[in-house]
Structure formats: C-alpha cells, structure tokens
Amino acid sequence: MITISKISKRNKIDIEGSSPWIDMSYVDWSCITKDYTPKGYKKHEVIYHQQDNPDCVYLVKKGRVRLDIYGFNGEKRSLFIAEAGTFFGELSTIDEMPNMCSATAATYSIVYSIPKTRFIEELSKNYEFSFSILKMMSKKIRLITTQIKQLSFNDSNYRVCYALTSLANQYGSKTPEGYYKLNIKFTHQEMASLTGLSRVSVSNILLNLASKGIIDKDEGFVIIIDMNRLSNYLLEN
Template sequence: MAEDFTVTGTSPWIHIDLSYWDDLTRDRLPQLFRKKSFLYHQDEMPEYVYIIKSGRVRVTSYRSEGEEKQLYIAEQGAMCGEFACIQNHPHDASAVAIVDSMVYCIPYQVVEKHMRGDWTMAQKVMRVICRKSNIFLGQILELSFDQSLQRVARILLDIAAQYGEKRPDGSVLITIKFTHQDIASMINTSRVTASNIFNDFLEKGTISRENGYYSLRDPGELESLLGEH
C-alpha cells in the first residue's frame, strides 16, 4: 500500500484484521461467493451477518429507476448485513462479490448471543457501525459541499491509499482496475461527468493510464484540489 499521502477518514474501503472476529468465526467454514454473486439483496429480510475472509464485496443501494449508490467496499475482516439484523428490518442495500470471495455467514442469533454475553464483542460490532456511519456522513458532506471534481480527486486518493504502489519517481500505481461508471456510482455523479474529469486529468498529466491501470503522477496535486471549492 502506498504511503505518505492523505488517506481520508471517510474512505469507503473497510479492512479489519481477521483475528478481530475470532470468537465469531472459530470452527466455522467460510462460503465461496463467485464474482458478481449476491450475499444478500436489498429489501429481503436478513438471516446472517457476513464477515469477509478474502476477496471484496460491494454494498450498494438501488432505486426503482435503476440508479445505484455504492456505499462501501467490504474487504478482509469487514462485517456487513448487521444493520438489518439489529433492526430486524429488510436490508437497505445489496451486497455483491466484486471478485471471488470467501465469506463467513453467521446466523444473527449467534452474533446477538455473543453481543449479549460479551461486552467486548458488543463494542467491536459498534465500532464497525461507527466506522460506517463516518463513511456515510462523509458522503453526505461531499454531496452537500464538494463539486464533482473534488469528489473524483478524493476517491482516487482513497483507491490509491488502499491499492497503490509507490514508484521511484513519486507516482503511485493503482493495482486494481475500475471503470468510470464504478467511480460515478461511488460519488453519485453521472458516468459522463466522471469520464470528462478523468479525461481532463489525463490531458493535464495529473494521472496516466497504461494497460487499463491508472497512476497518480503526484498525489499532492490531487490533495490540493480538496481545498478548492
């Protein structure tokens, strides 16, 4: 992971050491979810709390008009599905595997029993919920105050913080591929707007692209945009 540049506190990627959940995952076998398969669907009643052992899962809210808003990316150790279980309410979003993923599917009754009998476990779950609340608050503030340019710059820095490799020349190579539509869904803008901003960054040399992978020429250049409104 690249270092020495801003990692925003509201980055939508959640990664937690798997040992954090040992009391829940011990003696359990994870289930394989192939790429593009759903862990759960929006509006269905919950049965399980999910803990990602490996891979990546995208949690997205959909609207009847076909619009979608990516809420966060659950990586190794991340928990998802707990909101609906705690509220005994249908899922407000869907969770789909971005890549082949191994996932612990833990009946909520088991999680609830641990939380009732172990204050430490209850705190762990609450910390995860607070982390997500920070992500959602950040998204609300960005939509309220930031222009699309700033939102694209921020999400590029977040991706680079999670998947970046720093090169000798100071640039940062992002080691995963993503589309303009992916970015648009994360920051709630149109694909056309996201594409125009990427093309502008490419023309100015702020970013470069090779074999489908983006590089940030100078992360500080993107950081400077976050203060410009």
Template sequence: MLYKSLWVIDDTDINELLLKYTDSQHTYTEGSLIYQQDDAQDYLFFLVNGRIKVNLIDSKGTEKTLAIHEPGSFFGETAFFDQYPSFTNAQALKDSVVLFFTKKQLTNLFTDYPEIVFQIFESMGRKIRLLAFQVEYMSFLKIEQRVVALLLSLFESFGKECSINNTSLYDNCTFKGNCIEGHHLEITITDQEIAEMIGTRREAVTKAINNLKKQKLICKQKRTICCPDLNKLNDFLTNSD
C-alpha cells in the same frame, strides 16, 4: 487481526478463527445476490473470498454504490444490529465465499475475542464517514471535483506511502515491482465503481480521470491509482471554481 478499513486485505488467520464460530458457509457465483433491499436480516456476513458490492436501487432503477468489500470484511451490519429490514443490496462482483453469523455465534466470538467488537465498530464508523462525505459533497461539486473528493477520502483510509525506484511516474506506470513517489491505494477500484459511488456516468468519470492524469495529479493503471502529491490534489479541490 482485521485490517482496519471498509475494504480489507485477505487475512488467513482471521478466516481460520471465524470458521471455528460458524458452520454456515455459502458460495455465490458472480452476479448473485446475498441479500436484497427490504429483506429481514438475521445474519452478519463475513467475506472470505471474492468481492461484494453493497448498493441502493431506487424505484427508477438508478443504482448507488455505497461500498465494495474485499476479502476479510464484515458487511450487513446495519440491518443485523438494528433489526429493521435491509435498506441495501449485496451482490457478488465475482465468485465469492461468505460466512453467516447468528447473534449467538457472534456473542461467543466476542466473548473470546472482544477486540473484534471494536474493529467492527471502527469499520462501521468509516462507512458512516464515507456516507456523510457523499451527502455533503455530491450535491455541490462538479463531477471532476467529486472524483477528487472521493479519491482524497479513499487515500485517507487506504493510501500507502511509497518511494520512487528509478522509474518514470507517468511514462512507465506499470506497477509491476516499481514503486512511485507519493501514495497509492491499497484497494483497487474501477471507473464504473467510482461513478456509482458519486452518482454519475462511467464516461464522465473516465473523462475526469484522464484530465487529472494530464495535470499529473494522479496516475492510474487499470484499477490501481497513485497520487504523487496529496497536497496538490487537495489544492485542486479547494481552488476549483
């Protein structure tokens, strides 16, 4: 029913189902905050349309992106379930429609559709895994290695294998109906979003991405990223000084 990932592909069936269990639907314009750090959180949120960024901002104003949600995903689980104030912010990256669920509404939903409970747990598990990745690698790796480590993690969760279709991987990379051999990410991500996730500047990420493209380890067109050989990308990370 739900796409099993942090960031999910729109599913009209799940949207229609969830609307039967809540009458609380809110629209946010680009840049609006759904909730902030230290807010009490009485709702679990579900993104119907748009794009949501979940981040942390320290006392110096430094931002750390933890996740970016596409339509079809629950978010705000931690503060909702543990009943402590939220430790993150959620902000609309573009105009977004969000459903709010109370505990009573979720109890009714889970009673009728218990499989959704496990899908939420799986999504939470993936988020924890990504956070663990950030803690483990961000302190020890150079920026280019951080980019590769993050991409490998994303390919593991959101990569889709594709075959070549009479197109040049690097000279004709338009992603308009032509598949390439290897894997591509089913989610889109910008250099700025990568930078916020690995704790560095966008310019440094763009430089690293360009270096990886020159070595033909990845192919990137706008927000879409492909990798012709995940083994080579992994070898790059393993063998880098």
C-alpha cells in the same frame, strides 16, 4: 501508507476514515468464525437483495462485496465496498428490520454466514468483539456522512479527486519514480456508483486528470503522478 505533505493531519485522517473501500482484515474475528465454513461467490453474484431479511450476518474473508441501494426507477448508488474483515448485514440484526441495501460480490469473494442468534450472543458476552463491531459501524457512519456532505456541497471533480486520494492513502505504494500506484483496480462504473455520478462524467474527469499529467494508467492500475496537485485541489475547494 502514503503521507501527503500538503494535507493537514486532521484532513488526512478524515480522508482515510471515509474511504468507500472498508478493510478490517487486521481484526481477529476467529471467536465467531471458528465454527463456520465460508462460501464462495462468483463476481456479480448477489448475496442478498434490498429489503431481504436473511437469517445471517455476513463477513468477508477474501474478496470485495459491494453494498448498493436502488431507487424506484432502478437507479443504483453504491454505499461502500466491504473488503476482508468487514461485516455487512449486521444492521438488520440489531434493529430487526429488512436490509436497506443489496450485497453483490464485486470480485470472486469468500464470505462467512453467521447466524443472527450467534452474532447477538457474541455481542452480549464479548467486549472486544462488540467494540470492534462499533468501530466498524463508526467507519460506515463516517463514510455515509462524507457522501452526504459531498453530494450537498462538492462538485463532480472534487468527488473523484477525493476518492482517488482516499484510495492512495489506503492502497497506494510509491514507485521508484516517486509516483503513487493504486494496488487495486476499479471500473469507471464502480467509481460512478460510489461518487453519485454517471460513468461518462467519471470517464471525462479521469481523462482530464490524465491530460494534465496528474494521473496515468499501467495495466489497468491508476498511477497518481502529481499527488501535490491532486491534494491541493482538495484544499482549495
């Protein structure tokens, strides 16, 4: 975990809590997965569509699943990316309405399908399971609240810098040179969908950050060379 000295503890927690990459691999879900065999999904394979009402709740065992919403004109906005240990599709089980977004494998992913009746049964009898689900849903609410805040009040540069800082906290490792390398790859389109920007805008912002010596790339992985300048931008804005 990276400690960013220029950001207060409170702000650092806010950044970590609102990363669009949700990873809950530290939770033991075996109480509900032990009787089921996960299924593999190819990259870009759709698991369910927006407004579908499947009979299952899904849990990522391995890989990354992207949750997207589509407008009437076909425009797409990504809500979050579910990584290992993260459920998705649970909301429709609770409110008994169709899913509000589509779920697509962002990489090859192995996913459990848990029947809704089994999910509700475990919620009703297992306090630890229920509390873990609440914590996961809280992460999602914080994330979506942050997205609304950024769309309402922050410019495009801020959104991309915020996303990079979030990724550094979650997936960054310090190099011998004192830089921070993100141990996860993402496309400009993925970043655009998560920040509500166009791919061209994201590409231009990343190029600008690179020209200023703030970031670089190594074999497709982003390296944050100057974390202080990146975090200072967030504080100033």
